Amino acid sequence: FTFAVEEINRNPHILPNVSLGYEFHNFIYSHWRILENPFLLVTGQHEIPNYTCKKENKCAAVLTENPWATSAQIGPLLKLYKFPQVYIGSFDPTLSESGQYPLLHQVAQKDSFLAFAMVSLMLHFHWTWVGLLTTEGHKGLQFLSDVRTEMDRNRVCVAFVKIVSSITVSYFSAMQKYDILTAETSSVNVVVIYYDTDSLNDVSYNIVQNLVTWKVWMTNSQWQAVLDGKNFILDSFHGVLVFSHHYEEISGFKNYVQEATPFKYPDDTYLFMYWYKNFHCSFSESDCALENCTPNASLAWLPPNHFDTAMNDRSYNIYNGVYAVAHALHAMLFAEEQGPSMRNRQMKMFSPWQLNPFLKNTQFSNSAGDQVNLNDRRKLDSEYDILNFWNFPEGLRLKVKVGTFSSHALHGQKMTLSEDMIEWSTGVTESPLSVCSQSCSPGFRKSPQEGKAACCFDCIPCADSEITNETDMEQCVKCLGHQYANTQRNQCLHKTVTFLAYEDPLGKALAGTALSLTALTTAVLGLFVKHQHTAIVKANNRTLSYTLLISLLSCFLCSLLFIGQPNTATCILQQTIFAVAFTVAVSTVLAKTITVVLAFKITAPGKRMRRLLVSGTPNFIIPICSLIQLTLYAVWMGTNPPYIDTDAHSEHGHIIIVCNKGSLTAFYCVLGYLGSLALLSFTVAFLARNLPDTFNEAKFLTFSMLVFCSVWVTFLPVYHSSKGKVMVAMEVFSILASAAGLLGCIFVPKCYIILLRPERNSLTGIKNNILSVRKEPSYH
Numbered sequence: 001f002t003f004a005v006e007e008i009n010r011n012p013h014i015l016p017n018v019s020l021g022y023e024f025h026n027f028i029y030s031h032w033r034i035l036e037n038p039f040l041l042v043t044g045q046h047e048i049p050n051y052t053c054k055k056e057n058k059c060a061a062v063l064t065e066n067p068w069a070t071s072a073q074i075g076p077l078l079k080l081y082k083f084p085q086v087y088i089g090s091f092d093p094t095l096s097e098s099g100q101y102p103l104l105h106q107v108a109q110k111d112s113f114l115a116f117a118m119v120s121l122m123l124h125f126h127w128t129w130v131g132l133l134t135t136e137g138h139k140g141l142q143f144l145s146d147v148r149t150e151m152d153r154n155r156v157c158v159a160f161v162k163i164v165s166s167i168t169v170s171y172f173s174a175m176q177k178y179d180i181l182t183a184e185t186s187s188v189n190v191v192v193i194y195y196d197t198d199s200l201n202d203v204s205y206n207i208v209q210n211l212v213t214w215k216v217w218m219t220n221s222q223w224q225a226v227l228d229g230k231n232f233i234l235d236s237f238h239g240v241l242v243f244s245h246h247y248e249e250i251s252g253f254k255n256y257v258q259e260a261t262p263f264k265y266p267d268d269t270y271l272f273m274y275w276y277k278n279f280h281c282s283f284s285e286s287d288c289a290l291e292n293c294t295p296n297a298s299l300a301w302l303p304p305n306h307f308d309t310a311m312n313d314r315s316y317n318i319y320n321g322v323y324a325v326a327h328a329l330h331a332m333l334f335a336e337e338q339g340p341s342m343r344n345r346q347m348k349m350f351s352p353w354q355l356n357p358f359l360k361n362t363q364f365s366n367s368a369g370d371q372v373n374l375n376d377r378r379k380l381d382s383e384y385d386i387l388n389f390w391n392f393p394e395g396l397r398l399k400v401k402v403g404t405f406s407s408h409a410l411h412g413q414k415m416t417l418s419e420d421m422i423e424w425s426t427g428v429t430e431s432p433l434s435v436c437s438q439s440c441s442p443g444f445r446k447s448p449q450e451g452k453a454a455c456c457f458d459c460i461p462c463a464d465s466e467i468t469n470e471t472d473m474e475q476c477v478k479c480l481g482h483q484y485a486n487t488q489r490n491q492c493l494h495k496t497v498t499f500l501a502y503e504d505p506l507g508k509a510l511a512g513t514a515l516s517l518t519a520l521t522t523a524v525l526g527l528f529v530k531h532q533h534t535a536i537v538k539a540n541n542r543t544l545s546y547t548l549l550i551s552l553l554s555c556f557l558c559s560l561l562f563i564g565q566p567n568t569a570t571c572i573l574q575q576t577i578f579a580v581a582f583t584v585a586v587s588t589v590l591a592k593t594i595t596v597v598l599a600f601k602i603t604a605p606g607k608r609m610r611r612l613l614v615s616g617t618p619n620f621i622i623p624i625c626s627l628i629q630l631t632l633y634a635v636w637m638g639t640n641p642p643y644i645d646t647d648a649h650s651e652h653g654h655i656i657i658v659c660n661k662g663s664l665t666a667f668y669c670v671l672g673y674l675g676s677l678a679l680l681s682f683t684v685a686f687l688a689r690n691l692p693d694t695f696n697e698a699k700f701l702t703f704s705m706l707v708f709c710s711v712w713v714t715f716l717p718v719y720h721s722s723k724g725k726v727m728v729a730m731e732v733f734s735i736l737a738s739a740a741g742l743l744g745c746i747f748v749p750k751c752y753i754i755l756l757r758p759e760r761n762s763l764t765g766i767k768n769n770i771l772s773v774r775k776e777p778s779y780h
Contacts, residue, residue, distance in 0.1 A: 001063075002265070003256045004322035007367075015330050020322075023059065038074045042081045060355055061325045063318070065089040075101045082353035084328075086374075088314070088321040090196075090221070094138055096376040105359050105374040107321045108313075109245055109382035111220070115146035117243055117384050117405040118192055118218055120415045122156050127190045127434040128455045131159045134194040143194045143220075157436060157455035159188040189434035193219040216425055216432055221245055221313040238391040239425040246383040246404065247316050248368035257309045258300040262290060278302060304397045320372045328358040381407045386415075390423045439471045442490035446474050462489040464652070484653045495648060499565050499657040500725045500732075507563050510732045517740055518556040524747050525549040531754050534761045539697075541595050547622065548588040548746070554581035555739040559732045562659075571642040571659035578735065579633050579670050580626065585742060586674055586708070587625035589701055590681040594621065596698050597688045629673055636666030650724030658728060675712060681705045700746050707741030 005020050025041055041062060061084040064074075078085050084103055087095065091108040095101050122130060132147065134140040140163065148158060162185075185191070221244040262272040272290065275281055281293040299307050311319070332355055362374045373379050386403035403417035424432060440446050440459035445468055449456045462468055466476035467485045479485055479492035486493055501507050528545060531537050537545065558577040561570050645660035661667045682705035688698040715734040722730050753760050 001318050001322060002268075003253055004319045006256075007252070008323065008326045014326050015333070018329070018333070020326060038077050042078070042083050058352065060084070060329060060352055061086055061359070063088050063321045063325070065314070065318075075104065079103055082351075082356065084325075084352055084355045084359050086321045086325060086359065088317040090139070090313075091379075092139060093142070103353075103356050105324070105362075106376060107317045107324060107372065107374065110379050111143075112381050113405070113407040114220060114243060114384070115143060115150045116407070117415070118147060119150040119154055119156060120405065121218065121241070121386070121417075122151075122190070123154055124415065124417060125431055126439075128156050129159050129188055129190075129434050129436040130156060131162070131185055131188040131191040132194075133162045133164065133191055135164050135196045137196050139196050140194055147192065147194075155454065157453040159436070159453075160185050187436075188215075189432050190216045190218065193217055195220060216428070216434070217241065219243070238389070239423050239428070240389045241402075241422075242387040242389065243384045243405070244387050245313050245316070246385045246406075247311075247313075247370055250311055250316075250319060250366070250368050253311055253319075254300070254309050258298045260299060261297070274307075278306060304399075308399075310399065320366055323364065323366060324359065324362050324372060324374055325355075327364050328355055328362045331362070332358045383407070386417065388422050440468075440473070441471060442467075442469050442473075443488045444468060445476050446472055467492055481648050482655060493653065495653055495655045497657060498651070498654045498725070500563055500728045501565070502563055504725070506725065506729050510729060510736070511560060511563050513736055514556050514559045514732075517736060517743070518553060521549055521553045521556060521743055524743070524751060525553070527751060527754060531761075534754065536750050536753055536761050541592060544588050544592050544595065545747075548585060548592070548742070551581050551585040551588060552739050552743050555585060555735060559735045562728055562732045562735075566644055566657055566659045568644060571644060572637070574659060575636075575642055575661075575667070575670075576633065579629055579674075582674055582735075582738075583626050583629040583677070584622060585739070586677040586681060587622045589705065589742065589746075590625070590677060590684065591621040593681050593684040593688065593698065593701050596701075597684060625677060629670065632666070632669050632673060636663055636670065639663055639666065647724050650726075654724075656724040658724070671712065671716075675709070678705055678708050678712075682709060697746065697749075700749055704742045704745035707745060708738045711738040711741060 001022070005022060008014050009019050025038075041059060062078065063086045065088050075085070079101065082103060085101070085105070087104055087106045087108075089108065091106055091110050093110075095104055095106065122128070130151070132144060134144050144161065144163070151158060217240040219240060219242055221242060260271065262268065262275045265271055275290060275293060275297070276283070279294040279297040281290045283289070284291050300309050332350070335358075359374055362372075363378070364372055366372055371380065384405040385401050386405065388400045388402045390398040390400060400421060400423075402419075402421045403415060405415045407414065419431065422431075424430070436453060436456040437449075437458070440457070444459040444461055446457040447460045448454060449458060462476035462485065465479045465483075465485050467479060467489050468476050469490050476489075482495055483492040484495050485491070500510075502511055525546070528537050528542075528549065532542060554577060558574070558581055561574045561577065564570070640663035642659050642662045645658055647656040647658050650656055682702060685698050685701035685705060711734055715730065719727060719730055719734075
């Protein structure tokens with residue numbers, strides 16, 4: 001304040017031939033005496049209302065830094081006397097917007113972007129779990145509302161909110177029973193403190209008393225550290241980050257502070273007492289003058305915890321406030337000079353209210369080049385310097401600028417920060433984390449925890465064929481049909497096209513089995529052709545045996561169509577040969593069974609049964625049954641024939657090329673018809689199983705049909721539960737198993753007699769067998 005006054009008085013361009021004077025008044029914080037000094041200021045006394053003792057030395061304006069509660073009480077008094085009031089505290093929108101204080105002019109810059117600036121720093125360091133500690137009062141509540149809105153918009157969660165009353169803190173801190181930071185706040189590593197001018201020391205005292213040294217504190221420019229004590233290691237505010245209004249350095253101020261002494265300013269009682277306390281002075285007994293002080297002492301010698309020579313926000317506002325009044329006076333006097341000529345060119349006395357319109361429109365550039373505007377509507381939003389406080393032994397502190405924030409910069413460039421210059425809180429060596437839950441890495445999604453903030457969540461792995469390729473994604477993204485998720489679930493890969501190939505182990509096994517059974521069937525057919533004139537081959541219709549063997553040969557070869565890369569031709573041929581070959585095989589078994597029954601039903605020549613047998617009636621069963629199957633097959637092919645299809649879901653990472661059956665109804669009709677023929681053959685063979693004859697094969701036919709039906713009854717549920725290549729392999733296995741059952745049950749006993757028991761395949765053997773049968777005792 002005195003630096004600005006002296007600088008103005010030396011400046012010939014501002015208030016030439018006029019010297020500024022000043023007087024100090026303390027506002028007593030008491031409901032009964034708070035108006036005492038304002039009355040002294042405006043009237044010269046405080047006992048008789050509306051009576052003015054001051055006539056010559058009236059003040060032109062008053063500079064105040066009172067909190068809102070005090071301003072609300074002294075404001076009406078100053079308004080009543082139309083006394084100009086220049087407010088040098090932090091900008092308070094309530095004082096401007098309410099309309100109750102039209103004669104109050106604010107010097108400080110607006111803090112509209114303070115909340116946004118702090119949240120930008122949170123986002124830079126990925127702090128999503130932050131506590132809020134604010135002082136009680138309308139500015140603290142307004143900041144709380146602004147910062148919570150900004151945090152919600154950027155998905156930063158509020159871990160806790162503490163609203164501290166100045167009176168409450170002061171009382172309970174002395175009693176040491178009130179803790180601002182409790183167990184609720186222990187998990188939070190970053191805390192935002194918003195200080196108003198009322199209760200700085202109270203909150204700081206409470207934090208220091210708890211020795212909270214692991215927190216990262218973010219605060220506004222009103223912050224003042226607790227500067228007492230020398231224990232720098234356990235200092236709670238080591239590494240605090242302060243958002244201070246940006247301003248250029250005022251030239252000459254540091255030199256002025258260094259040269260300021262009580263001997264140079266003997267009327268400054270504050271400087272007098274300060275010198276006595278810090279420079280080991282004593283008082284003379286005669287006139288109480290200072291003596292025996294440290295030679296050539298200077299305020300610059302003192303450490304920052306005793307006196308900081310650097311200009312801060314409050315000093316800057318005071319400096320600009322004094323200049324604002326000077327510029328307003330200069331403009332008012334200049335306007336009077338432009339009016340009617342003054343008598344004897346002497347300055348006329350003026351009333352303080354005349355200064356108000358000039359103060360309202362005051363706008364100037366200070367000595368540092370910064371713009372100062374007292375019109376609240378034309379004020380620019382402030383820019384911030386991000387300051388980091390370092391602590392050193394013996395209470396020394398260093399204020400380091402580590403970054404800036406400008407609301408006027410382009411998006412993404414509003415904040416600049418030098419992370420390597422930041423000194424974090426005690427015990428923290430790198431950028432700390434402050435999160436409720438650790439981030440979900442790619443491959444996981446966030447699942448909110450019930451009853452907790454949005455920043456508290458569990459990480460759930462993505463399901464199959466779903467991925468997340470960024471951290472903290474809320475939903476997994478499903479891969480396209482031709483893609484699949486890798487093991488980490490963070491990338492979609494293209495699926496490999498595959499099918500039941502001959503190169504696969506399963507394909508090799510099935511193909512080998514099919515070829516082996518084909519060779520075996522060919523060998524049996526050759527054996528029967530070679531021994532076609534023997535009794536066992538002639539028995540039960542030699543032609544039907546050849547037909548059955550050829551159909552079984554077709555069944556075994558048919559299975560090879562299911563292996564290898566499918567195409568339209570193979571898809572149709574699979575079902576064609578399968579349906580026809582098995583229909584012929586089963587109808588042949590039925591014909592052989594009926595032949596056996598007819599043979600034992602012939603009791604006399606001329607009977608109709610004999611005519612049926614001699615005429616070859618059983619041989620017509622095969623074409624009739626096949627014709628019915630071909631009719632069903634024709635309907636199938638005409639409506640919805642088989643086609644090539646892809647299965648992208650059965651095997652992870654593969655697209656399987658398969659033959660789609662087309663019409664499942666037609667497919668099951670074909671199978672159902674085969675099942676009906678098999679069941680009919682099984683029934684007839686079962687009824688003829690005990691007919692006596694040397695080469696009666698009814699028992700073998702019964703057992704072969706039992707195997708056949710068992711295979712296909714088992715096939716249906718397994719086929720439905722299988723997918724992809726396994727489903728195709730299951731179909732091939734069923735074909736091979738059922739055909740092998742027919743081959744083994746019907747022809748293996750005959751091959752055994754032909755190869756190993758040839759004596760039973762001759763006329764003599766037949767007669768001996770008949771005699772032995774007749775000699776067997778009867779148990780009926």
